[in-house]
Amino acid sequence: MLNLFPEIGRQARRLKPSRCVISYATDQALIPALRLLVEQGLITEPIFLAPRKLDGMKLFRKVSSMRDSAIMAHECRKNQEAELIIQGHEKRQPFISLHLDGGMLEPQAVYVAAFYDVRRRQTFFGIDPLVALAPTLENHIMRLNVVGPFMRHLLKRRIQAAALAPIETVNPKLPATISAAVLAQMSVRQQFGNFLEVSGPLDIDCALSKVAAQRKGVESKNSGSFDSYIFPDTNSAYFFATFLKYIGKVPTIGVLLSADRHLLLNSTPLTVSERVAEITLGLIANNFYKKTKQRGGYDSGN
Numbered sequence: 602m603l604n605l606f607p608e609i610g611r612q613a614r615r616l617k618p619s620r621c622v623i624s625y626a627t628d629q630a631l632i633p634a635l636r637l638l639v640e641q642g643l644i645t646e647p648i649f650l651a652p653r654k655l656d657g658m659k660l661f662r663k664v665s666s667m668r669d670s671a672i673m674a675h676e677c678r679k680n681q682e683a684e685l686i687i688q689g690h691e692k693r694q695p696f697i698s699l700h701l702d703g704g705m706l707e708p709q710a711v712y713v714a715a716f717y718d719v720r721r722r723q724t725f726f727g728i729d730p731l732v733a734l735a736p737t738l739e740n741h742i743m744r745l746n747v748v749g750p751f752m753r754h755l756l757k758r759r760i761q762a763a764a765l766a767p768i769e770t771v772n773p774k775l776p777a778t779i780s781a782a783v784l785a786q787m788s789v790r791q792q793f794g795n796f797l798e799v800s801g802p803l804d805i806d807c808a809l810s811k812v813a814a815q816r817k818g819v820e821s822k823n824s825g826s827f828d829s830y831i832f833p834d835t836n837s838a839y840f841f842a843t844f845l846k847y848i849g850k851v852p853t854i855g856v857l858l859s860a861d862r863h864l865l866l867n868s869t870p871l872t873v874s875e876r877v878a879e880i881t882l883g884l885i886a887n888n889f890y891k892k893t894k895q896r897g898g899y900d901s902g903n
Contacts, residue, residue: 652664706859727841
């Protein structure tokens with residue numbers, strides 16, 4: 602079921618069964634994927650928090666509102682009944698706001714979208730601020746410090762990232778170009794460790810096409826083959842992901858990383874295989890950050 606995302610599949614083999622809670626489940630869209638994950642031994646029987654019980658919900662607890670469901674979901678995690686919270690309805694922004702307002706989601710949370718490149722047969726990532734609609738340079742630095750080690754953990758190699766901006770040169774009137782240039786210089790000095798190399802500023806065509814980069818006179822050895830794209834704001838990230846998903850038909854999944862309180866958003870529409878991969882990505886994130894916390898921090902070396 603994980604043939605589309607082989608890197609995720611390899612990591613999944615090392616996982617022990619995890620516990621999940623589905624927050625405010627209003628339909629059965631998640632149930633086939635969850636059932637497969639139970640059968641594969643990746644999760645135990647999930648807890649469904651929902652206004653009414655539907656077929657396939659073996660462990661059911663009734664809730665009357667999204668807010669009550671969010672509170673109960675975090676109680677489940679606090680009481681060690683669940684390790685991963687999964688959004689069970691389609692209203693993404695209210696779901697994020699409830700967890701953010703209640704202090705259950707950190708402001709520096711970052712959404713990591715994973716795309717599967719069928720041609721290259723490998724996964725690449727998009728880093729979306731999401732929670733911070735107008736992120737500052739400080740926000741970008743915090744998010745890279747969170748997500749960089751996780752991407753390296755998944756791909757098992759040095760990560761090549763493109764810091765995107767409207768143009769490929771630094772312009773003081775365009776803050777995104779300054780942020781991208783600073784991130785690139787920080788990576789040169791290995792302030793993110795030696796496992797993350799950032800190039801920027803790059804506009805989207807130079808990042809995606811070596812031909813475009815050469816035509817514009819931009820020297821970038823990784824144009825057309827970056828492992829990750831750092832978006833200046835959530836609007837650009839949304840359009841990029843939507844274009845790839847609906848126009849390019851690129852399999853797309855993601856997870857919202859927030860210290861040790863990760864959330865799995867309801868990315869719709871997904872095939873059962875894609876949904877299995879998305880939930881597995883959340884399980885891998887939980888396992889990685891849990892072990893990282895136990896070790897006392899990230900290994901900035903190899």
